Amino acid sequence: MIYVYNTLSLKKEVFKPITTGKINMYVCGPTVYNYIHIGNARSAIAFDTVRRYFEYRGYEVNYVSNFTDVDDKIINRAQKEGISELAVANKYAEAFHEDTLPLNIKPATIRSRATEVIPDIIDFVKDLIGKGYAYESEGDVYFRAKKFKGYGILAHQDLAEMEANAAGRLNDDETVRKEDPVDFAVWKNEPREGVISWESPWGKGRPGWHIECSVMAQKYLSNTIDIHGGGIDLAFPHHTNEIAQSEARTGQKFVNYWMHNGFVNVNNEKMSKSLGNFTTLHDLLSTYDDPMVIRYLLSTTQYRRPINYENNTVEQARLELERIRTAYRNLLFRLDSSELGSDGKVEVIIEEQTKAFEQAMNDDFNTPNALAAIFELVSLANTYTKSNVVKRNSIQELLETISKLMSVFGIDGLDSHADLTTEQRELLDMRVKARQSHDFTKSDLLRNRLKEVGILVEDTPQGQRWYKA
Template identity: 75%
Template sequence: MIHVYNTLTREKEIFKPITPGKINMYVCGPTIYNYIHIGNARSAIAFDVVRRYFEYRGYDVNYVSNFTDVDDKIIKRAREQGVDEMTIANRYADAFHQDTLPLNIKPATVRSRATDVIPDIILFVGDLIKKGYAYESEGDVYFRAKRFKGYGILAHQDLAEMEANAAGRLDDIELTRKEDPIDFAVWKASHSKDEISWQSPWGKGRPGWHIECSVMAQKYLADTIDIHGGGIDLAFPHHTNEIAQSEARTGKTFVNYWMHNGFVNVNDEKMSKSLGNFTTVHDMLANYDDPMAIRYLLSTTQYRRSINYSDDTLEQARVALDRIRTAYRNLSFRMETAVNGRDQAVDRVIEERISDFEAAMDDDFNTPNALASIFELVTIANTLAESQQIYLETTQHLLHTIAKLMSVFGIENLSVASNLTKEQDELLKLRHLARETRDFEASDRLRQNLHQLGIVVEDTPQGQRWHRD
């Protein structure tokens, strides 16, 4: 049984889907006014791993995520650059796809933009007004937070404290428009002809930030969904407000399991532009030649834990991933010399490690413990690669198992030296050919060339192997 930590109850709970074998899952996406930062990537990768493990376990996952493409930040960026808001949104939506592709993040079943669902948002807001949960004020529409019983329960915050904090953040004009400082906008009036807007029963305007996710979840999934995910910083106010407006409209539980990933620190400090450590994935990919090492760092830490990103932690991730790749590749080389049959003792150990992996992942996706099981399989692979005799069926089973378990982390194609430059890959192939043709002079020269490029080549009775210097 899979156990999931539910932010709402602060407990691990046995996961029981609404529909057997199927999961409706919604994960908050980015506001597309800039390249995604490493925190965005951490959330996307963390829930990609959750999705992949559910699929590994045989579930059909309907995975919906959003782009916020109408927002104050987008409007500001458009004005700064002298373009319209959709030019900014389209540019960074394309950048999101370009930057997540090398990280092997699976596309969402539905990736909706806020502007795709404006008519649905207007209907949703209208329903809230009819039910008395929302009110119009000078073209804005606000949700009456205190009318919703249990407001703030997700974030486990005191209502009076939230009210005081909200009042401190508002200017006098907004305070006069609201019945209560804690009320939040579900529709915002347009105050400029140049600002993107849509006609509504309350005048020209645009949706508030929180409303789009509630609308998309109900439109593309259901009134009640299995899982809602996002960064822990979204628990309040974003997810708190989603619960209030969604359940106010339907009278049903909005989400059964709330899951939140931890923060990413950069060089042991909270990431912020003021500290000069704001790190975009676009820059990371441009400056680092192995995207899967980035993926490894962000996917093999348990999703609720914070991660420290630095040059050192990224290098440690690359070294660890290279261990797995090298073991997989070296054992693959031995397939040519394997004899038919099975090693039942090794087969039993493989099955034990699979059980350990699944037990770890079943425990709220404990990726570090799951990874420990994979490294035990890697140790077996290294031992077999150096054995005088190996058995074909057992070797195939081991290679398949390592590949299958690593794919849960989104790391695939282990036999492909994707972390090599084109020059390094070509030299390794040439040296293998030189050894095959017994051109030892060329072989030695190529070995030296590879060493200068940071690749150490070893010749073994089982063939050529390599690792980084």
């Protein structure tokens, strides 16, 4: 059984999909007005890892996510850059794809934009008004939050707290238009010329932020979905409002399991522009030459826990990932010199650690404990490949198991030299040829040069073996 921590109940629950073998999963995507920051990347990676584990367990996952491509931030950026809102959204939506591709984040089954579902949003708002849950005021349409029984249950806040939070987000003009401070906009009046808007029964306007995710979840998945994910900062007001408007419209439970990932701190402080520690993924990828180190760092911390990003945590992640890659290369290295057959003891340990991995992931995706099981296999690989005699079936099963388990973390290509520079690869190839030609003077010179560029070389009876220094 897989246990999932449900933010709604504040406890781990046995996961039971609505349809056997299939999972409908919705994850909130970014507002595309800038490059995504490391917190956005953490959320994308966390739920990609969750998705991958469900698929590892044999589930078919219908994974829907969104781009918020109409929003005050986008409008402000468009005016600042002197381009259209659509141009801004397209630029940063494309940047999202470019920046997440090196991290091996699987594409969503459907990646929808708010501007693609405007007719559906208008119909949704009409239904809310027709049921008495929403009202028009000077071209805006607001949802009557207090009319919805149980409003705020996801946030675990009382009404006084929600009213105080709502008051802090309002300006005087909006307060006048609302029946109650906790009411929230599902449609916004947009009278300005040259600003993106659509015709509606309430005049020219654009959708409120919360409405788009409810519409997309119902349009592309179902009235009731298995999992809804996002950052913990979205629990209130965004996901709280999604529940209210979705269930008010359908009369059905909106989501069975609410999952929220923790924050990313930078140098032990909350990331914010005011502190000057705001870090975009785009900049991060230009700083480190191996994107898989970033993927490793952000995917191997349990998704609900905060991550502290700083130079030494990245370096620790690099060393750990290189240890796994080295063990994998050691196995490949001994494959050619292996004997036919199996070593029963190796297979027993593989089975034990695979079960340990699954037990950890079944426990609300406990990636640190799952990783510990992988490192047991890494230790086994390093010990076994030093044996005088190794069995081919055992080597192959170790290779397949480590590869399969690491793919849950989104880390593939363990045998690839893609993490080497062109110079390092060329020097290694040259040294192999030098030794084949018995030019040991050149071989020694190349060994020294490789050490200077961060590669240590060992000559074994089976040939040249290399490690990163």
